[in-house]
Amino acid sequence: xxxxxxxxxxxxxxxxxxxxxxxxxxxxxxxxxxxxxxxxxxxxxxxxxxxxxxxxxxxxxxxxxxxxxxxxxxxxxxxxxxxxxxxxxxxxxxxxxxxxxxxxxxxxxxxxxxxxxxxxxxxxxxxxxxxxxxxxxxxxxxxxxxxxxxxxxxxxxxxxxxxxxxxxxxxxxxxxxxxxxxxxxxxxxxxxxxxxxxxxxxxxxxxxxxxxxxxxxxxxxxxxxxxxxxxxxxxxxxxxxxxxxxxxxxxxxxxxxxxxxxxxxxxxxxxxxxxxxxxxxxxxxxxxxxxxxxxxxxxxxxxxxx
Amino acid sequence: xxxxxxxxxxxxxxxxxxxxxxxxxxxxxxxxxxxxxxxxxxxxxxxxxxxxxxxxxxxxxxxxxxxxxxxxxxxxxxxxxxxxxxxxxxxxxxxxxxxxxxxxxxxxxxxxxxxxxxxxxxxxxxxxxxxxxxxxxxxxxxxxxxxxxxxxxxxxxxxxxxxxxxxxxxxxxxxxxxxxxxxxxxxxxxxxxxxxxxxxxxxxxxxxxxxxxxxxxxxxxxxxxxxxxxxxxxxxxxxxxxxxxxxxxxxxxxxxxxxxxxxxxxxxxxxxxxxxxxxxxxxxxxxxxxxxxxxxxxxxxxxxxxxxxxxxxxxxxxxxxxxxxxxxxxxxxxxxxxxxxxxxxxxxxxxxxxxxxxxxxxxxxxxxxxxxxxxxxxxxxxxxxxxxxxxxxxxxxxxxxxxxxxxxxxxxxxxxx
Numbered sequence: 001x002x003x004x005x006x007x008x009x010x011x012x013x014x015x016x017x018x019x020x021x022x023x024x025x026x027x028x029x030x031x032x033x034x035x036x037x038x039x040x041x042x043x044x045x046x047x048x049x050x051x052x053x054x055x056x057x058x059x060x061x062x063x064x065x066x067x068x069x070x071x072x073x074x075x076x077x078x079x080x081x082x083x084x085x086x087x088x089x090x091x092x093x094x095x096x097x098x099x100x101x102x103x104x105x106x107x108x109x110x111x112x113x114x115x116x117x118x119x120x121x122x123x124x125x126x127x128x129x130x131x132x133x134x135x136x137x138x139x140x141x142x143x144x145x146x147x148x149x150x151x152x153x154x155x156x157x158x159x160x161x162x163x164x165x166x167x168x169x170x171x172x173x174x175x176x177x178x179x180x181x182x183x184x185x186x187x188x189x190x191x192x193x194x195x196x197x198x199x200x201x202x203x204x205x206x207x208x209x210x211x212x213x214x215x216x217x218x219x220x221x222x223x224x225x226x227x228x229x230x231x232x233x234x235x236x237x238x239x240x241x242x243x244x245x246x247x248x249x250x251x252x253x254x255x256x257x258x259x260x261x262x263x264x265x266x267x268x269x270x271x272x273x274x275x276x277x278x279x280x281x282x283x284x285x286x287x288x289x290x291x292x293x294x295x296x297x298x299x300x301x302x303x304x305x306x
Numbered sequence: 307x308x309x310x311x312x313x314x315x316x317x318x319x320x321x322x323x324x325x326x327x328x329x330x331x332x333x334x335x336x337x338x339x340x341x342x343x344x345x346x347x348x349x350x351x352x353x354x355x356x357x358x359x360x361x362x363x364x365x366x367x368x369x370x371x372x373x374x375x376x377x378x379x380x381x382x383x384x385x386x387x388x389x390x391x392x393x394x395x396x397x398x399x400x401x402x403x404x405x406x407x408x409x410x411x412x413x414x415x416x417x418x419x420x421x422x423x424x425x426x427x428x429x430x431x432x433x434x435x436x437x438x439x440x441x442x443x444x445x446x447x448x449x450x451x452x453x454x455x456x457x458x459x460x461x462x463x464x465x466x467x468x469x470x471x472x473x474x475x476x477x478x479x480x481x482x483x484x485x486x487x488x489x490x491x492x493x494x495x496x497x498x499x500x501x502x503x504x505x506x507x508x509x510x511x512x513x514x515x516x517x518x519x520x521x522x523x524x525x526x527x528x529x530x531x532x533x534x535x536x537x538x539x540x541x542x543x544x545x546x547x548x549x550x551x552x553x554x555x556x557x558x559x560x561x562x563x564x565x566x567x568x569x570x571x572x573x574x575x576x577x578x579x580x581x582x583x584x585x586x587x588x589x590x591x592x593x594x595x596x597x598x599x600x601x602x603x604x605x606x607x608x609x610x611x612x613x614x615x616x617x618x619x620x621x622x623x624x625x626x627x628x629x630x631x632x633x634x635x636x637x638x639x640x641x642x643x644x645x646x647x648x649x650x651x652x653x654x655x656x657x658x659x660x661x662x663x664x665x666x667x668x669x670x671x672x673x674x675x676x677x678x679x680x681x682x683x684x685x686x687x688x689x690x691x692x693x694x695x696x697x698x699x700x701x702x703x704x705x706x707x708x709x710x711x712x713x714x715x716x717x718x719x720x721x722x723x
């Protein structure tokens with residue numbers, strides 16, 4: 001089966017674009033004060049590009065928010081600032097370090113600690129501080145079994161929590177953004193996209209990505225079946241031997257818990273070929289945070305995670 | 307375009323197992339997902355790998371062995387791309403079944419061959435009929451547990467086909483004997499049902515044709531007005547929305563409803579790029595020749611449309627009631643229809659549908675999971691079509707004004723025109 005030469009597949013991506021743009025416009029109209037969550041990863045890159053296409057030739061009518069764990073890949077921060085300029089959009093940054101300094105969260109000081117989970121508090125504080133009523137996220141239902149259950153417009157209570165047992169019905173994708181003070185909604189325009197769709201769209205629209213999505217040489221250490229970048233938040237433990245390898249990242253998250261994969265894919269076409277034959281999901285291959293337990297994503301989502 | 311499928315049927319009929327089997331046997335399950343399911347199967351005490359855990363992703367679902375909310379899965383074969391909504395069987399989660407089924411092309415109704423159709427089977431068939439889903443697959447499951455007996459299978463099929471005649475809107479039922487557990491007739495035909503001559507479930511889904519009803523003429527419910535700042539776009543005004551009902555071309559005459567003002571389309575953009583022609587389901591923005599009054603909630607309609615929607619503030623609708631609080635006459639709600647939100651009064655409960663007999667009964671209230679016919683009056687006039695001819699302008703939701711919860715799914719029927 002050759003997916004890449006099949007024209008009907010490109011029609012599929014165009015239809016996903018129509019759906020996503022319609023969601024972005026609808027949520028923007030229903031909820032007075034939206035924000036777009038931008039991580040610098042490929043899904044948020046696609047989301048930002050879609051927001052730009054939804055309102056052209058006008059500007060994107062809402063800001064983008066980056067939750068900065070302080071454990072970043074430098075390439076991603078540089079990319080984030082470049083994209084804010086490219087799309088002429090207001091960039092807000094909420095720092096986990098500020099939440100730690102103000103005592104809102106306490107940093108786990110064990111050697112393998114990740115700030116990934118602390119992000120939820122920083123995010124909810126930023127939503128509350130700016131009075132955002134809706135937050136666009138790049139989450140996709142094919143990523144994880146808890147995300148597979150989530151509505152396009154997902155209601156959060158005053159505590160920022162998601163209650164998977166009491167989601168609002170969403171017949172005909174008629175989006176209901178009605179909230180009371182202190183509540184907000186998360187909206188997922190890429191709900192029905194797969195990893196392959198995202199890469200096809202990146203190719204079709206020539207969307208720039210951080211360089212770490214493509215092959216490069218990097219000193220990594222293998223830990224729990226994952227290749228973690230040495231330096232920064234990842235500290236070598238006794239007996240661990242770092243190696244220089246030819247790798248790329250399949251997802252981009254907090255540097256302390258995002259793994260690289262061995263790959264020689266140097267451009268989008270190479271990556272598309274790689275993804276089309278992949279036998280492991282992107283989060284299974286690259287995210288220590290999801291593999292922590294069977295319901296790790298559900299637990300974090302309940303607390304207000306992206 | 308992907309084929310959208312929803313599962314339906316009673317609890318324990320094996321819906322999630324069937325979808326798990328479909329994904330597994332079509333080789334669209336990733337290795338780490340399968341390993342995780344194998345680990346979880348051991349933890350929850352299943353002797354063999356429980357394929358239902360591929361879609362029952364919530365902790366409460368895994369602990370109780372049931373499906374609470376819709377799970378969406380995506381897979382492709384060389385013939386077709388599929389979106390599967392695995393929906394819950396419990397009556398208390400009917401609202402989630404309606405969510406999953408409302409946008410589907412095909413509904414797979416599972417029946418346990420040993421038990422035969424249950425109240426939930428009839429309820430889900432009735433909902434599929436109301437939702438206008440024509441293509442129904444009757445998957446008669448657990449055929450292995452009756453030793454692949456064709457007489458037992460035929461009796462179940464006859465009962466369902468007979469009932470289908472009485473549904474309010476027509477459905478085409480295709481029956482397939484399957485064993486979700488063993489895989490018979492799911493992806494491969496297998497050797498155990500030599501008496502069955504049809505396709506496997508996947509074979510049927512790969513070939514099934516769905517009617518794209520876009521013959522009413524273009525309707526563009528307005529979501530947003532694009533107004534760029536700056537001299538370059540001084541007079542630019544883009545009327546943005548998602549097209550339905552028919553195609554729209556530059557130069558077409560359009561009517562703005564409810565006002566009735568007429569103008570012509572001077573330009574169409576899709577994703578900010580100019581196109582001459584837009585097709586149904588595309589997200590577009592159009593510029594108009596004249597400076598007419600048009601805003602969010604209005605609908606642009608092609609002047610040459612085969613049928614025009616009606617401007618109405620009173621109409622009848624079928625309703626799926628989805629909350630604990632009963633629906634009573636003269637109750638007040640918020641209502642969302644296309645891109646317009648307004649307030650509504652349910653003036654009358656016209657009838658309740660008995661899903662087991664498909665009879666229409668008199669009623670003075672509807673309770674959780676009831677299906678019925680109501681009469682509605684709205685504060686602002688709406689631009690409506692009968693649901694059976696145009697789904698976007700024919701559907702609406704009722705919202706509880708105090709909690710914000712979505713409480714009713716409406717299919718507009720009698721527009722009074």
